[in-house]
Amino acid sequence: MVLLAAISLSSYILTANPKGEIAVSSIQVFPGNARRYSNKDQDFAFVHFNATADLSPLFNWNTKQLFLWVSAEYENKRGVKNEVVIWDRIVRRKEDARLSILGRNKYAFRELSASFKGAAPAHYTLKYNVMPYVGVLTYGEAARTTDSVPFPDRQELS
Amino acid sequence: MFADELKTLRRLGVRHVLLQILNFVSVLASGLMIWKGLGLITNTESPIVVVLSGSMEPAFYRGDLLFLTNPSDARYQTGDITVYKIPGADIPIVHRVLETHDYPPNNKGAVAASPLVQRQLLLTKGDNNAIDDIELYQGLEWLERKHIVGKVRGFLPYVGYVTIAMNDFPQLKYALLGGLGLLALIQRE
Numbered sequence: 001m002v003l004l005a006a007i008s009l010s011s012y013i014l015t016a017n018p019k020g021e022i023a024v025s026s027i028q029v030f031p032g033n034a035r036r037y038s039n040k041d042q043d044f045a046f047v048h049f050n051a052t053a054d055l056s057p058l059f060n061w062n063t064k065q066l067f068l069w070v071s072a073e074y075e076n077k078r079g080v081k082n083e084v085v086i087w088d089r090i091v092r093r094k095e096d097a098r099l100s101i102l103g104r105n106k107y108a109f110r111e112l113s114a115s116f117k118g119a120a121p122a123h124y125t126l127k128y129n130v131m132p133y134v135g136v137l138t139y140g141e142a143a144r145t146t147d148s149v150p151f152p153d154r155q156e157l158s
Numbered sequence: 159m160f161a162d163e164l165k166t167l168r169r170l171g172v173r174h175v176l177l178q179i180l181n182f183v184s185v186l187a188s189g190l191m192i193w194k195g196l197g198l199i200t201n202t203e204s205p206i207v208v209v210l211s212g213s214m215e216p217a218f219y220r221g222d223l224l225f226l227t228n229p230s231d232a233r234y235q236t237g238d239i240t241v242y243k244i245p246g247a248d249i250p251i252v253h254r255v256l257e258t259h260d261y262p263p264n265n266k267g268a269v270a271a272s273p274l275v276q277r278q279l280l281l282t283k284g285d286n287n288a289i290d291d292i293e294l295y296q297g298l299e300w301l302e303r304k305h306i307v308g309k310v311r312g313f314l315p316y317v318g319y320v321t322i323a324m325n326d327f328p329q330l331k332y333a334l335l336g337g338l339g340l341l342a343l344i345q346r347e
Binding site: 004008036064065067069071078079080081082083085088090092100107112127129131132133134135136137139146 | 159180181212216217232235236237238254255256257258259260261262279285299310312313315316
């Protein structure tokens with residue numbers, strides 16, 4: 001009991017704040033069909049990004065795994081603030097925590113109003129969640145795009 | 159078999175038995191008070207939950223214990239692990255937030271009393287599931303704040319397996335309760 005408490009408290013002392021970089025290499029918007037309403041016309045954004053970060057300092061004796069994700073943050077035409085996860089990864093070993101990712105979105109990137117037209121440029125961030133063997137879950141941001149990335153016009157599928 | 163115990167019971171008299179019952183009941187009552195008190199502090203209906211499925215593996219396994227808070231002034235963000243309960247479904251689900259959509263406050267002369275008032279749409283997904291949870295929402299398009307029981311803040315492995323075992327083998331539950339009750343009655347100060 002005491003040992004468990006000591007271990008969980010130690011994660012307050014053993015903290016790290018690693019930083020990395022993320023950049024969006026390309027972004028395209030295509031029309032498609034939503035999963036639920038198959039006849040609803042819906043924009044999908046396709047994002048390619050590069051991310052590098054050394055998150056190995058986050059691994060201490062009480063780190064079970066890291067949950068990493070890339071999310072897009074933007075405001076749409078009607079002022080709704082959106083945060084959408086486009087990619088994620090679970091890292092379970094310290095050796096895998098040195099990241100160099102050439103990635104593209106894993107999950108469908110859609111807009112609430114079905115169209116990205118008029119949406120403000122988006123920031124893309126790489127965030128992490130440290131999940132312990134016992135104790136508190138901690139969160140952090142490892143990287144953020146330096147400039148916001150505008151959404152391109154929709155391309156029609158030929 | 160219980161001759162000895164019965165003898166001691168008879169010797170101790172009705173008054174003592176009643177006292178022991180009172181003791182037992184007060185233990186139960188303080189347990190309930192602690193639970194409800196925790197619920198008040200953390201602002202959630204169940205501050206401690208047991209993981210029942212494998213949809214968040216390898217982070218959470220069946221039987222792990224999760225500690226929740228649900229601060230009324232905090233909005234949810236992507237990556238937060240929420241526990242939510244869809245109306246009509248009796249089992250709460252522990253999944254991670256995949257999308258958040260915050261509606262702006264409607265500036266019609268009214269000031270929002272708390273961020274809770276502002277509408278926030280959420281979409282969740284289990285770490286171990288391939289796709290998001292829309293199918294689990296039973297017809298809802300998005301999760302809203304009112305469906306959320308709390309946000310996972312702390313983690314304790316395995317301990318909750320006791321409750322799963324008790325649900326799977328009800329005899330165990332009765333045996334445990336009976337044993338505790340008997341102990342409370344018989345033990346001498």
